[in-house]
Amino acid sequence: MAVATSNIPNIYKPYLMRIEKVTVEAPGVRTFRLVFTNPEEAEKFTFQAGQFAEYSSFGDGESTFCIASSPTRKGYVECTFRQAGRVTSGLASKDVGDVIGFRGPYGNTFPLEAWEGKNIVFVAGGIALPPMRCVIWNVLDLRDKYKDVTILYGARTVADLVYKDELAEWDARPDVRLVTTVDPGGETPDWKGQIGFVPAVVEKAAPSAENSIAVVCGPPIMIKFTLPVLSKLGFKPENIFTTLENRMKCGVGKCGRCNVGKTYVCKDGPVFTFAQVKELPPEY
């Protein structure tokens, strides 16, 4: 019996993207620059800072990462990931010219327009700089719209710092205050940054909370000890932003695993203020 097939698109079908550039950032950590294989799709594609996507290594499956490049840089998207499981190992084995899948953009965004005219303080730890890099470049590419920009970034060791070239670039800019730190014992003889854990370095750097927004991303332990420091500096929970991660499959509120209570990280997040995070049950 014939029934007309409707035109509902397949929401699980990724864009096919060619790897244009591979950067090894740190041991096991890579950045891919991806371009659309279909120019028509490239033409229509837009995203905003904070959104994430599902990246496919065909034959291995899909994995969820944020988009690490800024929407102000057109024509490509970038992602940074650590090789850890089946999909990320599959991705890590790919090279320039290979095709991978990209499904997105999904989720909400950082309210960059609402932040215009404010100071922005970025606090990141380890592999959590990628979700923030998107916002950092977005802010720096529209530099006139924002006041002071402070970037505080820490990793366990010097080798674990990602985007080393960009850190040097930010360090050289007179309109950016960059503070980098590594955990005690993680320094090299020629290390010129700070030595100490992120919360202590934030306290020492003491960015002003006046007319300021803080964006904090990092391992849970770093966040746990950084929040009280920011609070002491006068930052209100509604002015501190983060992006949450939970295991995901679909990215669009159907597969049922990223929810924290009634809140779906994929649909209501991944960007939350700490005023919102405080209301969530401890399931993230």
Add this chain to the structure above:
Amino acid sequence: MAETRLIRKDALTKLFEKTRQSGRRILAPKAKGEQAFFEEVTSFGEVCLDHVQTRSSAKEAVFPKCEALLRYKFGDKGAVSYDEKPFEPPVTVVFGTRPCDARSLAALRAVFNWDTPDKFYLEREARTTIISVSCTKADSDCFCTSVGGGPGDTAGSDILLTPVSDKEYLAEILTEKGQAIVALAPELFATAGGAQKEPHLAKVAVQFDVNELAKTIPVTFNDEKVWQEQSLACLGCGTCAYVCPTCACFDIQDEANRQGGVRLRCWDSCGFSLFTLHTSGHNPRHVQSQRWRQRVMHKFSYYLERQGMLGCVGCGRCSRACPVDMNLVEHLKELALHGRNG
């Protein structure tokens, strides 16, 4: 829209023939040992309507256990291309669902049509006609009336048949899809006269106040002890999710060889520890009590807030199938009480 007719039981043989001739496949309860399962049937003679409830739900008609979301081929030098064919699921009649199962479609649709429509679910549903049979008996695990349903509830059915004598069904033709089935053999459907369905329906007592439950369980969220006690016996086997007509959670996995592969969507369960496990080893729901809490909260609290309806139709399958006899209704009653007592 709703029209009421009478159809003789022995006319169903003919109706099945006509339905099959029209190119529709028919899924219906078939007896296997002491239980019944939805399977494809070729004649009415294969159908068994003696059971209160089939072991698994009719959900597979619209949401198969495992289905292909896409197929791809590997080319030279790292190239990938899609192997695209139009998605044409079989035109299907599900016969012999109970009213609770028919109701469950709304809960599934609420998820699969949430903001980003899911082609696979919606196209299967569009090609599926539900012919339900009212319940004339119930068992101690049935609780449809506690969650807004009933043994003769019409919601979700295209045709609802209620046995009104040994030889006849009262047929409520509820939708255009239902009318299309009647149109295959209109001579089989007689005028209803004064036949009433209510006297023939099973009596299912209301066991708890679902509106009260919705208010009290969020209060219980942080009461770890309640959830731990309730789930102490839970094996995390996922059987409850696999027999559930509304559970919609799924996994996405690839299967491939050197030539190409397929991306599959398969049923999953929030009862499995792997369900939420992060790559880092962190697991937001790291003990079974949190996973049991997720199951209950999702169906009776989150669903209500996000989808505007309950994620449970009271079929009782989870309680019947649980290998360690965790009884949902008993636990819900306890939770309602706990929340009330603070």
